[in-house]
Amino acid sequence: MLRAMTWNIRTGGRDRGGADRRDLLVRVVAAERPDVLALQELRDFDDRPAAAPAPVGDRRAGAGGVLADFAGRVGMRPHLARSCFGQPVAVLLRPPLRALAAAPVRRPFHHAAQRVSVATTAGALTVLSVHLDPYSGLRRRVEAGWAAAALGRAPGRLGLLAGDLNTLDPVAEHTDRIARLPAAYRRRHLRCDGRTVETRAVARLLAAGLVDLYAAAGRPDDGLTAPTRHGGGAEFSGMRLDYLFGTAALAERVRDCRVLRGGETEYASDHYPVVADLDLDPA
16 A cells, blocks of 8 residues: 655745744654655755765754755655745655656746656556645646646656645635635635636646546545644635645545644644555555
8 A cells, every 4th residue: 555645834844933843744744654745835945955965864953954854754765846936845755665757847837846756566656746826826727737747748547646736626615715715815716707716727637637536535525724723824714725636547546535634733734734545555
């Protein structure tokens, strides 16, 4: 069984002038033990160490950089995509999973997208960690198209798109939660007419043949991922913004998909993690 997890960890796990939440993040990830971890909003995770890399096994703060330190603490290997406009994203792999290929998606995402292919007993699995534009529904729709195309060009039939899509789905009813938002944040989720809910990014992924793994697992609830009890502000009103999408071949292998709530997830970020168990094994 292979476990995949996606999580927006909010500004790299540190609040400016506030709490350092990285220990909480590490404990949640360590407890869940995902084999594939897609992370978004990795502020400062792309910092390069000022000195030479530390010896293998040295996990002092800053040794080898923030990302290397975090990955070492959770026992995973990182692959990061830097961002020109926003914050980096990454895909982390737990051995014995090994990367067949890893590279950022070369498109002008507001944040970034990282693509990693891994070897499984059922063939190559391509994982895409994405974080779509938070401000513009049109930009999100375009970025969703780039992400779907990047996954479509991957080898094999197994593909996973994981991340914070910053958008609502076209299936659920959103009128009440949109109405609860302050006007400045309400505009992010409405189309130009000021009335129609903006769901075109998710709709584009569905039109590309990708399957919502939360729905495929038969979950009866809305799968809300933001805000947590002790995180998030006026920009959230109880919303599903974080998703795991798979190709049809991958969706057939979903055994469970859930939002992790409670305990330290309430304090670690303003988003809850989403986890799926897949009937796959590392090759």
